[in-house]
Amino acid sequence: MSRIFDPLRKTEVELTPEEQVRQWFIGVLVETAGVPQHLMMSEVAFRFGSKRYRADILVYDRNAAPVCIVECKRPGVEIDADVVRQALRYDAVLSVRYIMLTNGKNTYIYKRDGGSFVRMDRFPTYEQMTIQ
Numbered sequence: 001m002s003r004i005f006d007p008l009r010k011t012e013v014e015l016t017p018e019e020q021v022r023q024w025f026i027g028v029l030v031e032t033a034g035v036p037q038h039l040m041m042s043e044v045a046f047r048f049g050s051k052r053y054r055a056d057i058l059v060y061d062r063n064a065a066p067v068c069i070v071e072c073k074r075p076g077v078e079i080d081a082d083v084v085r086q087a088l089r090y091d092a093v094l095s096v097r098y099i100m101l102t103n104g105k106n107t108y109i110y111k112r113d114g115g116s117f118v119r120m121d122r123f124p125t126y127e128q129m130t131i132q
């Protein structure tokens with residue numbers, strides 16, 4: 001089985017189709033949004049009630065507060081209402097400003113607007129993500 005180095009976990013991981021999307025999107029966050037690599041974590045475990053969850057990527061502000069949840073799916077998995085609900089469950093615990101959903105082919109970005117999220121048509125910069 002092929003392996004790839006995850007710079008966020010600082011270890012080699014199995015190169016599954018979803019992992020390939022995750023690693024690609026880490027690069028997008030660094031290159032396109034200017035997210036400092038040390039302010040991201042991948043495969044972050046947390047609880048919602050009695051259930052355990054694992055966020056694919058979290059982006060943090062400079063005070064270590066989460067500002068963005070990224071949910072990655074393998075190519076071929078549609079970004080549908082179930083994926084949106086999954087990210088919103090994560091947000092119920094983490095309370096972020098941005099949610100990003102990607103399968104490597106389609107990427108959807110949402111920004112908090114009051115009590116809901118609105119879809120954005122462009123990628124925010126890290127500075128925009130962290131403005132209060």
